[in-house]
Amino acid sequence: MPVDTDTENIISEIKEIAEDINRPVKIMEVCGTHTQTIAKYGIKTLLPENIQLVSGPGCPVCVTPQRTIDSAVRLAQNGIPIATYGDMLKVPGTEMSLEVAKENGSKVFIVESTIDALKLKTEYPNLVFLAIGFETTTPMTAWAVKNGLDIICAHKTIPEAMNVIVSNQDNQIDGFLNPGHVSAIIGTRPYRDINAPQVIAGFEPEDVLKSILMLLKQINTDRKEVENNYTKIVNDDGNKKARALTSSIFETCDSEWRGIGIIKDSGLKLKKQYQNHDAMEKYRELLKDLPEPKDNKGCRCADVIMGVIEPKKCPLFSKVCTPDNPTGPCMVGTESACKIAYKYRGDDNA
Amino acid sequence: MIVITSLYFLIHKKPTFNNLLIEYKIMCLAIPGKVIKIDDDNATIDYNGITKQAKITIISPKIGDYVLVHAGFAIEILKKDRKDDTI
Numbered sequence: 001m002p003v004d005t006d007t008e009n010i011i012s013e014i015k016e017i018a019e020d021i022n023r024p025v026k027i028m029e030v031c032g033t034h035t036q037t038i039a040k041y042g043i044k045t046l047l048p049e050n051i052q053l054v055s056g057p058g059c060p061v062c063v064t065p066q067r068t069i070d071s072a073v074r075l076a077q078n079g080i081p082i083a084t085y086g087d088m089l090k091v092p093g094t095e096m097s098l099e100v101a102k103e104n105g106s107k108v109f110i111v112e113s114t115i116d117a118l119k120l121k122t123e124y125p126n127l128v129f130l131a132i133g134f135e136t137t138t139p140m141t142a143w144a145v146k147n148g149l150d151i152i153c154a155h156k157t158i159p160e161a162m163n164v165i166v167s168n169q170d171n172q173i174d175g176f177l178n179p180g181h182v183s184a185i186i187g188t189r190p191y192r193d194i195n196a197p198q199v200i201a202g203f204e205p206e207d208v209l210k211s212i213l214m215l216l217k218q219i220n221t222d223r224k225e226v227e228n229n230y231t232k233i234v235n236d237d238g239n240k241k242a243r244a245l246t247s248s249i250f251e252t253c254d255s256e257w258r259g260i261g262i263i264k265d266s267g268l269k270l271k272k273q274y275q276n277h278d279a280m281e282k283y284r285e286l287l288k289d290l291p292e293p294k295d296n297k298g299c300r301c302a303d304v305i306m307g308v309i310e311p312k313k314c315p316l317f318s319k320v321c322t323p324d325n326p327t328g329p330c331m332v333g334t335e336s337a338c339k340i341a342y343k344y345r346g347d348d349n350a
Numbered sequence: 351m352i353v354i355t356s357l358y359f360l361i362h363k364k365p366t367f368n369n370l371l372i373e374y375k376i377m378c379l380a381i382p383g384k385v386i387k388i389d390d391d392n393a394t395i396d397y398n399g400i401t402k403q404a405k406i407t408i409i410s411p412k413i414g415d416y417v418l419v420h421a422g423f424a425i426e427i428l429k430k431d432r433k434d435d436t437i
């Protein structure tokens with residue numbers, strides 16, 4: 001059986017160009033699913049020493065602020081059933097996670113989709129869906145709100161976060177692997193104002209390697225373009241129907257990203273005519289006097305998702321902080337950098 | 351090193367379908383399947399012999415198209431008819 005020669009060729013071309021560039025290059029994979037591919041297939045071990053890959057903010061679990069989790073916990077403790085995607089349960093809030101609330105008797109449900117959440121609502125009419133995720137996941141929430149689901153809205157948008165990262169002096173990112181499925185919805189245009197080389201990448205190891213090569217070619221020739229290396233899914237316009245659905249229900253707002261702070265225009269809130277589905281408004285009284293969010297002591301999640309450090313550089317990594325007992329949110333989600341690094345820690349790849 | 355990794359690629363390249371179904375529970379993953387039935391905005395999607403429902407609210411596929419499904423919704427039609435092409 002022939003060894004994948006295409007891949008070998010890409011790797012040797014990467015080596016040549018990296019040598020030509022002749023300085024350290026830092027590439028950020030914005031999306032947690034790319035982080036998984038990179039760790040699972042040992043892509044870092046294939047790259048020349050001067051090419052570094054760092055994770056980015058594209059892990060919805062990691063960037064959801066404590067206050068949002070605390071709100072969901074508070075509602076659950078007051079008898080309001082909460083449904084959310086599985087990864088959210090373990091994320092530490094200020095006092096507890098939703099998982100602990102569930103263990104203590106609150107009604108907390110894991111759902112695979114907003115379709116399932118709506119089904120649950122027939123049984124639990126006051127059910128609230130904790131809605132997280134980026135542009136790929138927002139249309140599903142919009143559809144469910146249209147069909148009567150109440151939500152805590154923690155949806156965020158990716159390009160605005162990338163802009164903040166580009167302007168951050170501490171990390172100096174040379175180029176981005178842009179998220180494939182977010183791009184399927186938003187297309188290529190929203191990235192054009194971001195002042196950095198970018199390649200929209202698919203999720204197979206070859207796609208990632210090829211996209212790294214395309215980025216290095218841009219860097220080597222001083223180009224800052226948005227290239228699309230996931231054309232079987234992504235086109236320039238994205239999915240207009242999905243965006244129309246989202247914007248019929250939501251409007252842009254400033255949004256807090258855990259560890260990063262407020263990013264202008266990076267979040268979504270319900271439009272006026274749908275505010276009766278906003279659980280934060282509906283249960284305003286219950287949500288008074290939430291615990292003051294406090295940093296998880298020593299957790300460097302913020303630096304991890306900003307590409308400043310790799311998970312292993314966090315002093316708590318695998319010593320204090322593990323997937324069974326996570327100190328911070330980056331150790332929780334399937335797309336969270338610290339959890340992925342933990343899973344593949346023996347391979348020296350992550 | 352390259353040879354070892356290449357072998358790794360060969361062994362692990364395509365996730366098994368069971369793995370995909372397990373990972374399907376994970377919110378941000380999207381997996382490809384074939385549209386075999388359409389009923390209003392619901393489609394029956396065939397993932398290599400296992401069928402599941404998905405909403406086709408945000409795309410308009412035809413029967414026989416391969417679509418990428420994320421969190422219960424088909425989000426895009428795959429341009430080439432290559433079901434095992436991408437996740």
Ligand code: SF4
Binds near residue numbers: 316
């Ligand atoms: S290893 Fe744990 S404590 Fe350290 S940054 Fe990651 S999540 Fe935070």
